[in-house]
Amino acid sequence: MNDESDDPSQAYKNRAFMSSADARPLRILSEYLEPRSRFEHYKIDDTIVFFGSARIKPRDVAQAELESAKTDGGDVVAAEMRYQLSAYYEATRELAKRLTEWSKGLDESERRFVVCSGGGPGIMEAANRGASEAKGVNVGLGISLPFEQLGSPYITRELTFAFHYFFMRKFWFAYMAKAVVVMPGGFGTLDELFELLTLVQTDKIKKHMPIVLFGSKYWAEVINLEALERYGTISPGDVELFFRTDSVDEAYDYITEQLSEYGLDTTGPTL
Numbered sequence: 001m002n003d004e005s006d007d008p009s010q011a012y013k014n015r016a017f018m019s020s021a022d023a024r025p026l027r028i029l030s031e032y033l034e035p036r037s038r039f040e041h042y043k044i045d046d047t048i049v050f051f052g053s054a055r056i057k058p059r060d061v062a063q064a065e066l067e068s069a070k071t072d073g074g075d076v077v078a079a080e081m082r083y084q085l086s087a088y089y090e091a092t093r094e095l096a097k098r099l100t101e102w103s104k105g106l107d108e109s110e111r112r113f114v115v116c117s118g119g120g121p122g123i124m125e126a127a128n129r130g131a132s133e134a135k136g137v138n139v140g141l142g143i144s145l146p147f148e149q150l151g152s153p154y155i156t157r158e159l160t161f162a163f164h165y166f167f168m169r170k171f172w173f174a175y176m177a178k179a180v181v182v183m184p185g186g187f188g189t190l191d192e193l194f195e196l197l198t199l200v201q202t203d204k205i206k207k208h209m210p211i212v213l214f215g216s217k218y219w220a221e222v223i224n225l226e227a228l229e230r231y232g233t234i235s236p237g238d239v240e241l242f243f244r245t246d247s248v249d250e251a252y253d254y255i256t257e258q259l260s261e262y263g264l265d266t267t268g269p270t271l
Contacts, residue, residue, distance in 0.1 A: 031168040035161055039176070042158060046263070047116035047139060047176040048099055048255065050092060051192045052123025052183030053085075062086035088183045088215060089126045095181065095248050096130030096138075102256055104136055106264070113178055113259060114139055118169075119155060119162075123183045128154040139176075141169050174199060178263045179255045180211045182242075184218040200241055201234075208262035211242040212251045219244070 017023055057065070062083040069079035096115045103113040115131035117124035119142030131138035132154040140155035142162045163169035174196060182193050193213075199205040213219050228234045243254050 028165060028168060031163055031165055035172055038159065042137070043110040044114050044139065045110050045112055046178040047114050048179045048181065049116045049173050049177040050096060050123060050127035050181045050183065051118070051185060051189045052088065052092065053185040053189060054120045054122040054124060056085045056089050056122040056184070057082055058089050059086040085184065088123065091214065091248050092123050092126035092183055093130040095251055096127040097134045098252050099255060100131040100134035100136035104134070111137060113263070116141060116176065118142065119152065119160065121152065123185065125152045125154065128152050141172055143169050170195060174205065177209060178207065179209060179259060181251065182211065182213050184215045197241055201238055208258070210255055210258040212254060213242045213244045214246070214251060216244055216246050
């Protein structure tokens with residue numbers, strides 16, 4: 001059962017056991033205790049979480065791909081769509097930078113409202129990049145996937161995480177967040193958005209948590225929340241659980257006003 005590097009006399013050093021089904025509860029617990037220890041050590045009280053697609057590219061990259069498609073006979077339609085979506089990368093980058101500058105100006109002994117992403121490329125990279133450009137610490141809650149790169153170079157090295165369990169990663173998103181920005185994204189983004197909306201709707205999240213849905217045209221095409229209200233499967237007030245905008249200025253003003261009013265007096269996670 002054990003290879004030569006295992007130490008069967010000490011269970012926690014027995015790698016075969018620690019990787020087994022019997023030790024799954026220990027692995028789950030480690031993805032709670034180890035991040036908590038790091039957050040406490042680096043005095044991270046709470047976060048502003050950015051969700052969005054890993055496939056959205058920076059403007060310069062998308063523009064180069066579009067020009068290449070036009071000259072080399074590539075898929076121009078797909079390249080044009082990537083170029084249009086790159087506006088969300090740049091909006092995320094700018095918003096994360098401005099929010100980081102704002103949070104650094106608060107008169108607090110510990111770090112407040114630190115930018116946090118899912119630790120991957122695309123919108124996640126843009127959020128960490130913007131925070132890094134403001135010279136602020138930032139968090140990347142990565143997930144080990146076979147087709148996605150982990151660990152953007154813009155994430156604060158000591159606050160780079162690699163989760164195995166999606167549900168533990170989502171726990172840390174919800175537990176630490178004091179505000180959330182949802183940019184256009186796919187299945188993962190929809191999963192994260194609807195889980196948060198469900199937690200807020202059912203009062204499982206008791207803290208006041210502003211949610212910004214950024215990209216009106218995209219979200220109006222992708223999800224018809226008004227239809228849910230019309231059919232009576234959600235309450236009329238549920239469509240007011242988030243703030244919709246296409247403006248970095250509006251998103252910044254809304255988040256900072258909400259956090260100034262409701263978030264400053266509440267230190268640390270409340271879930």
